[in-house]
Amino acid sequence: KAGVTQTPRYLIKTRGQQVTLSCSPISGHRSVSWYQQTPGQGLQFLFEYFSETQRNKGNFPGRFSGRQFSNSRSEMNVSTLELGDSALYLCASSLQGNEQFFGPGTRLTVL
Amino acid sequence: KQEVTQIPAALSVPEGENLVLNCSFTDSAIYNLQWFRQDPGKGLTSLLLIQSSQREQTSGRLNASLDKSSGRSTLYIAASQPGDSATYLCAVIGSQGNLIFGKGTKLSVKP
Numbered sequence: 001k002a003g004v005t006q007t008p009r010y011l012i013k014t015r016g017q018q019v020t021l022s023c024s025p026i027s028g029h030r031s032v033s034w035y036q037q038t039p040g041q042g043l044q045f046l047f048e049y050f051s052e053t054q055r056n057k058g059n060f061p062g063r064f065s066g067r068q069f070s071n072s073r074s075e076m077n078v079s080t081l082e083l084g085d086s087a088l089y090l091c092a093s094s095l096q097g098n099e100q101f102f103g104p105g106t107r108l109t110v111l
Numbered sequence: 112k113q114e115v116t117q118i119p120a121a122l123s124v125p126e127g128e129n130l131v132l133n134c135s136f137t138d139s140a141i142y143n144l145q146w147f148r149q150d151p152g153k154g155l156t157s158l159l160l161i162q163s164s165q166r167e168q169t170s171g172r173l174n175a176s177l178d179k180s181s182g183r184s185t186l187y188i189a190a191s192q193p194g195d196s197a198t199y200l201c202a203v204i205g206s207q208g209n210l211i212f213g214k215g216t217k218l219s220v221k222p
Contacts, residue, residue: 043212056207102155
């Protein structure tokens with residue numbers, strides 16, 4: 001069974017731009033969660049989607065948004081990028097929010 | 112607010128040693144606890160999941176224990192190998208369903 005995939009793997013943007021990251025969960029998994037990892041803050045929860053509905057949200061500004069499609073694939077969008085948004089963005093999928101399986105991440109660099 | 116702490120932050124051991132990584136959490140009302148491994152620049156690999164009703168889980172040379180009442184979990188690695196070198200992360204799932212991570216223990220196993 002294929003694992004969680006994320007595209008693109010690397011991304012370089014400039015301040016003020018917006019970016020969209022994509023995540024395809026393990027087949028059959030309906031829950032997709034997003035996390036941001038930085039050296040200073042560690043891993044922080046962004047949001048979770050289940051059956052196309054946002055079920056839980058972390059403490060991030062409204063510039064961070066997401067959605068989930070009927071095939072469980074998920075996208076997250078960051079608008080008006082800031083230097084501090086440079087991070088590794090990780091997506092995780094699970095059957096019902098139990099054991100979570102992570103993708104390889106998207107490394108976002110904001111210049 | 113749930114907080115997860117991992118001690119030590121870094122650990123260096125010679126090959127063949129048995130070792131213990133520690134994780135503590137402030138709120139004992141957790142649904143489960145998951146241990147991960149992360150290699151530099153990579154995503155997270157799930158090692159073990161312990162349900163809140165369980166006391167321990169084993170996989171190969173790894174054994175994880177959970178004591179909810181004291182807010183502690185340990186990850187025991189037997190007969191360590193250079194390939195075990197990585198950062199080990201502990202995370203708990205609370206009532207909201209999202210993972211709350213510690214900052215990790217960076218393990219280096221010297222040949």
